[in-house]
Amino acid sequence: MRVAIISESFLPQVNGVTNSILRVLEYLRAHGHQAVVLAPGDPAVAPKEYAGFPVLTLSSVTWPGYQDVRVSTTPQWTLERYLNEFSPDVVHLASPFMxxxxxxxxxxxxxxxxxxxxxxxxxxxxARYGIGHLEFYGWYRVRQIHSLMVATYAPSTYSRDQLVAHGVPRVGIWGRGVDKVRFNPAKRSQALHDQWAPRGETVIGYMGRLASEKRVEDMIHLVGIPGTRIVIVGHGPQRESLEKEMPDAVFCGGLYGEDLPRALASMDVFCSTGELETFCQAVQEAKASGLPVVSPRRGGPIDLIDPSRTGWLYEPGNMTEFRERVTDLVGDPFKREAMGRAARASIEDRTWDHLCAELMDHYREAIRLGSLAAARSDDRSNA
Structure with a gap:
């Protein structure tokens, strides 16, 4: 197949959208397919290729106040030209909006x-960024985009139901894989743990963007739990304010390569605080690292966390319950370890190979349905 991937973001920006595209490109290369990536970026730092496939950098500007986010200014006719030149069998829109x-x-x-x-x-x-009056327009745009699709694939039952409720047609589910070799309990470093917690404290961790939509400030409600140390991995516009609010926490910044899985496996309890997660890959990577996870009962984590077995879900916004759930795991190392083992076991069949093979079937079905639609259109024209 020839697959054109149009994404709202790509390298060097690292996030859930980028990571899933990288895994898809690696699978396409390994199985003899062809691909091209079209994404906004800074030509000075954006890659020219990945996995042997060309990456076409689209003109863009940075989002005010958040330099990591770029908004493309490329016109539609330019995309049509690129698509004509590549002649794809199917177009894959990654997290489409602008x-x-x-x-x-x-x-x-x-x-x-x-x-x-x-x-x-x-x-x-x-709404999270104080412009709630634009939410209605946002859903209008989502319906516009997805109504043009042969199919839309949401990453979780919660997001699928949300899309259907807002009038999006033809919605299925395509989850996300996890690299269980890279994210592995065996990468736990006692030396790193001791560096973070020199008095043997239990490490409560977070990994992800430090931005408003992630509600990282909710971690402040965990400050003062006896015998604990909070460790924050990630970067973003809220880092400075969070450091002021949690002066005793360890802020590692963004970690890459082997530093990231080593840090994750060296935590004891993982917290995912965002309430707008359509999937939450960080939860899946924490589970692969053998950690019990505490998260709001909203969005993708509902599918990923089995309460009392692999972690805990709490009522969104209920900070008392959040603190109680984390305190429960901090105070019971046997429960913590049992949940961590169960968390690891729960991801054993969620490999990227398996998920990408499933995506190939979705591509083939889209191509088949596209051919049928074209044939019907030709019949009407001939009639």
Missing amino acids: IGYKGALAAATLGIPAIAIYQTDIPSYA
Whole structure:
């Protein structure tokens, strides 16, 4: 197959959207397919290729106040030109909203079947960032984009139901894989743990962007739990304010390569605080690292966490319950270790190979349905 991937973000920006695209590209290369990536970026630092496939950097500007986020200014006709030149069998829109909308229109104009991988609850972000009046428009745009798709694939039952409730048609589920070799309990470093917690404290960890939509400030409610040390991995616009609020916490910044799985495996309890997670890959990577997870009962983590077995879910916004759930795990090392083992066991069949093979079937079905639609259109024209 020839697959054109149009994404709202790509390397060097590292996030859930980028990571899933990288795994898909690696699978496409390993199985003899062809691909191209179109994404906004800074030409000075954006890669020219990945896994042997070309990466076309689209003109863009940075989002005010958040330099890691880029918004494409590329017109639709440019995307049509790129797609014509590559001649894909199917277009894969990754977390479409801005450039994804233009990509959806370009694919529809050219008659190329397209699927959308829904990954980011952008309309709900509007309320979180104090512009809730734009949430209605956000869902309008989501319906516009996804109504042009042969199919949309949400990463969890919660996000699927949310899309259906907002009038998005033809929604299925495509989850996310996890690298269980890279994220592994065997990578736990007692030396690193001792560096963080020199008095033998239990390490309560967070990994992810330090941004408003992630609600990392909720970790403040865990300050003062006896015998604990909070460790924060990640970077973002809230880092400075969080450091002021939690002066005794360890802030590691963004970690890459082997430093990331080593840090994750060296924690004792993992917390995911965001309430707008369509999936939450960080939860899955923490489970692969053998950690029990505490998360709000909303979004993707509902599918990922089995309460009392692999972690705990708490009522969104209930900080008393959040603290109680974490305190429960801190105070019971046997329960913590049992949940960690169960968490690891629960991801054994969630490899990227398995998930990408499933995605190939979705591509083939989109191509088949696109061919049928084209044939019906030709029949009507001939009639």
